[in-house]
Amino acid sequence: MILDIKKLETGYGKLRVLRGVDLSVGRESVGLFGPNGAGKTTLINAIMGMVRPWAGSIEFEGAPIGGRPTHLVARAGIALVPQERELFPGMSVADNLELGAAYVPRGRDIIEKQLDTVLSLFPILKERYRQLVGTMSGGQQRMVAIGRALMANPILLILDEPSLGLQPSIVAEVFDRLSVLKKDVAILVTEQNVRESLRAIDRGYVIENGRVLLEDTAEGLAKNPHVVSAYLGL
Amino acid sequence: MKIRGAYIAAAVAAAIMIAFPAFLGAYPLNVARSVMTYMALAVSWDMLLRSGQISFGIAGLFGLGSYASILAVLRGGMDPLLSIAFAALVAGLVAFALGFAILRLRAMYFSITTLALMEIFRIIMHNLHDFSGGPEGVVLPEVIFGGDASALYWLCLGGLAVTIGASWYFERSKLRLALTAIRNDETSARSNGIDIFKYLLVAFVVTSTLQGMMGAIQVQSYGFTTPDTAFDANFTLLPLAMALLGGIHSTIGPMAGAVLLGIASEWLKLKIPYGHLVVYGVIIIIVILFMPNGLFGLARKAIRKAGGAGSPGSASNGSDAEEGAR
Known part of the structure; x- marks a missing residue:
């Protein structure tokens, strides 16, 4: 595995945001879905060393990176496209x-x-x-x-809500490019636009209230009743 | 071709400046030294500003360099020329040590702390009677180079050349991207692999070293100092006004501002003694309100308009467009 997260807990001040998240990314494209406040950006912040883990572990290419300074995480091979x-x-x-x-x-x-x-x-x-x-x-x-x-x-490209604030035609273009990119680089992408991102990912996680609720392939998620009703609006 | 032209212009300007003593008397050379000192301080202040950190500690480090140099000669018997390098080193080392504490601060907290440094150094020198001469200060038995006006001018020009060289390096090395990134967005800079503290420390130490060096050159040229002259707030305010007037985030902007304001201040001092400080204040207010990118920014905009070609942001490092682009 390129990225291996086990039982990760973290938050801000006294507010616990992540409550034991397990997530892994291999040589593939992985989606991370969930509503606002679910903990998607906090998880990325923890991977990038912007938030210190309270418990659990984050390993990148077999080496622990939890709590490492952000610039060292970047130099190790993780690149972030931030939300803003x-x-x-x-x-x-x-x-x-x-x-x-x-x-x-x-x-x-x-x-x-x-x-x-x-x-x-x-x-x-x-x-x-x-x-x-x-x-x-x-x-x-x-x-x-x-x-x-x-x-x-x-080695790993992380994108935090790449469709945020973009018009639909541009969103489709961005995900088209991600589909091309995933052949060369591992991708972890957080999104609220599940419909578009399912085209570009191999596997995905649904995170709610700081916990992983679901983990499945893109096809599996597209058929999952919870995903269909809560994220695809069908 | 554009870059080659700039090099030729810089070489011609340098040759003219080196030759000044051949056709200028003692008073104009003295004025030129004053302008060059402020120019070096303005450029060095701007070098740190490129990271977004606004320092009000120029006078503190300038004064520290002055005292380190004069005391090294008086108490340690050091060669005056060597004492200038020694003073620069002292200022750099002090900045290195202080940097570990104050470079954790940002915005006004950093600015206020650097302002306090000036007062702390002044009070220390004020109260170390036996060592620093207390409020009366210290006097050298002899001015460097026997007070020869041409030699003093060239010494000051040398200090300025070192400062401009350092600034030029800042503009053309990886430091430029790092400092600009830090100024724009620290989180983003970090996630691009930039060690923010390291680059801020480098910028703070280098600029402090240059300010200490100019303080040492000043004190060796005049042969005396007191806490009030060495740590005079003008050494902070004037370079700041000059850089703002000329245009920040570049080498040429503060240099242009220093020439204009430096010469104007000499004239104003004669016409309205002490009133020139009011003029500086007015200049700072006008510049901040109406031309935040200074005269150099205005000139660049005018050239771009006259050229009429290309996109609005055809300059690759055009900080003048930064505010508008936000």
Whole structure:
């Protein structure tokens, strides 16, 4: 397993958010679904070292990473596309992409290969290469955010609600790209837009009230009565 | 071609500055030294500002460098020139030690703490009568280079060149991306593998070293210091006003601001003694309200408009567009 989480408990102050979460990601694309406040972003924060685990373990490629500083988690090979894009608006697309690779120990040849990958995956970024990110549309900014994360040549790519705030046609485009990406990189994606994301994942978890309620393949989840009624609106 | 032109312009400017003593008298050289000192302080202040940290501690580190240099010569018998390097090292080491505590702070908490440093250093020097000379300060038996105006000018120019070189390196190395990322969003910077504390510490130590060095050059050039002159608040306020006027987050902006405000301040001091401080205050207010990117930002915008080509953000590191882009 690339990422192996066992009985993870954590929260903020006295508020317990995660109550013993078990989750694993292999060389595949995994979805994490649940309503607002279920603990999806907290789980990502715990993986990225932004929140300290209270109990349980987080292992990445067999090594414990729970509580490690975020920059070391990133250098180990986990790249995050945060919920609020969190790009650098005053910097160009080129600078944002360069930044994604600048502080992780990767060779120059790998960086150049990743840049080719990103620009072929999102051709619009090639056209807007020198444009300031703050002047781009929400969808284009999302592409920059994913591109920046890919520049680090990650082993695991985590996307926190990539469809948030995007129009449906752009959402479909983003998930199309993720379907392509999953051949080369392990993906963990949290989403509320379950319908679109089921197209791009191999397996998924449903998390509610800080606990894993369901775990199944994409096909299994699409047929599950709870998922159908609560997340697919059928 | 654009970069080559900039290098040629910089080389010509440097040659002219080196040659100044050949055709300027003692007073203009003295004014030039003052402008260069403030320019170096403005550039060094801006270097840390690129990380988003606003320091009000310039005078503290400048004064610390002054005292480290003059006391090393007086009490330790050190060579005056060597004492400048020693003072820079002392300022850097103090910043390194203090950095572990104060670089955990952000925004106004960091700013206020750096402001307090100035007062703490001043009070220490004020009260160490036997060592620092107390409120009366200390006097060197002889000014460096025998007070030769040209040599003093070149010494100050050397200090400025080191500062500009460091700033240039900050702008062209990985530091630029790291500091810009930290300024924009620390969480995002961290998740891109940036060790925030390390880069802030590097920036704080380097800028403090430069400020200490300029303090040492100043004290060796004048041959005396007191707590009130070494830790004068002007050494904080003027560089700040200069950088804001010229344009922040660049090397050239604070330099341009220093030339304009430095020369204006000499004129204002003669016309309205002490009133020039009011003018600085007005300048800071006007700049913050009406041109947050300073004169250099305005010039860049004008050039971009005149050129009329390309996208709104064709500058790759155009911090002037940053506010608008948010």
